[in-house]
Amino acid sequence: MEHRVVFSDRVSSGESRGTASASETASYSGSGNVGPEVSHLGWGRWYTLRELEAATNGLCEENVIGEGGYGIVYRGVLTDGTKVAVKNLLNNRGQAEKEFKVEVEVIGRVRHKNLVRLLGYCVEGAYRMLVYDFVDNGNLEQWIHGDVGDVSPLTWDIRMNIILGMAKGLAYLHEGLEPKVVHRDIKSGNILLDRQWNAKVSDFGLAKLLGSDSSYVTTRVMGAFGYVAPEYACTGMLNEKSDIYSFGILIMEIITGRNPVDYSRPQGETNLVDWLKTMVGNRRSEEVVDPKIAEPPSSKALKRVLLVALRCVDPDANKRPKMGHIIHMLEAEDSLYRDERRTTRDHGNRDKQETAATESGESGSRHHQQKLR
Structure with a gap:
């Protein structure tokens, strides 16, 4: 379809x-x-x-x-x-x-x-x-917030792959180039997707290209409301740690299907970061997952990626992890998630085998009993 x-x-x-x-x-x-x-x-x-x-x-x-x-x-x-x-x-x-x-x-x-x-x-x-x-499958904002029906084609696995792809692209900008490139405008509308749902970060370097001291750019950045790091209001400058904060917001948006700021929601749910912290603090993490995800993740897989997001939005910029470290956390989580699913599947198969063996044994026992009679 x-x-x-x-x-x-x-x-x-x-x-x-x-x-x-x-x-x-x-x-x-x-x-x-x-x-x-x-x-x-x-x-x-x-x-x-x-x-x-x-x-x-x-x-x-x-x-x-x-x-x-x-x-x-x-x-x-x-x-x-x-x-x-x-x-x-x-x-x-x-x-x-x-x-x-x-x-x-x-x-x-x-x-x-x-x-x-x-x-x-x-x-x-x-x-x-x-x-x-030309990246021919729209952007992340469209697929998360657009009209895609009751069930999103973005499964949990696809969303995790998108997050990891974004992290690798941003890590290259931050740590693989000299001088490094700070994106300055990370948001779902700037993440393009190809037909295989691979993430392609766009618009990197344009803030510097057009002059970061321009009042026009400053106004535009303020327009990306909800993604901007809190220290931006104090310094007026966006840097590498600001990118990390925006990336954390984006992870939350991908997991929950919610906008960073949404005034149509009830009081207490307007700000995505505040709401999610409250839900996690009240041990209601499972309730934050986008209801359009047909098969939700395991509790452990969800909590691990939420932990990454929360570390990225730490109010203290110095405590936020670097993008390279984030990739390690995500890849470890991905590996653990796969192992977890494999273990669950193996247990399921083993249970089926044991059940079959038991039934076979019971059948054989009944057969022998009948023969003895």
Whole structure:
């Protein structure tokens, strides 16, 4: 059964609703064999505005697949058939071309299976555009909060795999690069999913690209209400530990199916962190699981991942674990969960065998008794 998610009047699917017409393609590619120029940055491609307009059918409204603080994202198809996501950056402060290219190079060189890959860019006039791989299964926000029916296709195992994938992508940004990259805007809408439900973190590096000192960016970050670490209000700066806090909120959101802040809920349940801490403190952890998960986890598996989330949102930023440590905790938990399920299954099989043997033995005994008679 194929699920289609509608969110903010946008349909997220792998189908492209707008491609360049033959005349448009011919007009900008000449003979049809001339592709985008290789950039001088040592990676990626430099695309002309005309190419990207043709790929997105003139940046038309029906090809919009996302809107956020950084800009508008369009679905597009290049002349070679490659599906792409084109992000038209807004409020870019009219950066100089050289400055923009230097910052984009940092993002462009990043390669990790859990990070959305940047293919190239466009710098033309006032336009600043980024071209990404197209991830064709929507984002996590859509699949958690969208209309997917009574039973979510995101099983417990899939959700745990998504959490681990996000952690690996963020660990690469924090610990695998020099200088490290702090995401600064971790939220469910920035976690894309492919057809195998693998997590792809998007929008990393864009805060620095557009200037972290910009009041526009500050306003946007405040707009991601519920994900921002408490110390942000004191320092005004988002750092690695702020990413960890946001990641903890995201784990809670994935487990519970609830928004970080939801004023439609009863008093005491508005703030996800406060509510979850209360539920755990009252030994009601099993009640926090998203009711749309058909097969809930074992109590031990749930408590282990909740512990990780709670450590991530520690009010003391210095007590929050690093992303590498989080991966170790999650992988150990995943291993224990698998072992636990295997043990349960083995016990079940052993019980069945013992029952069968007992019944066979009883049957044999009755048979012998009948023969003796």
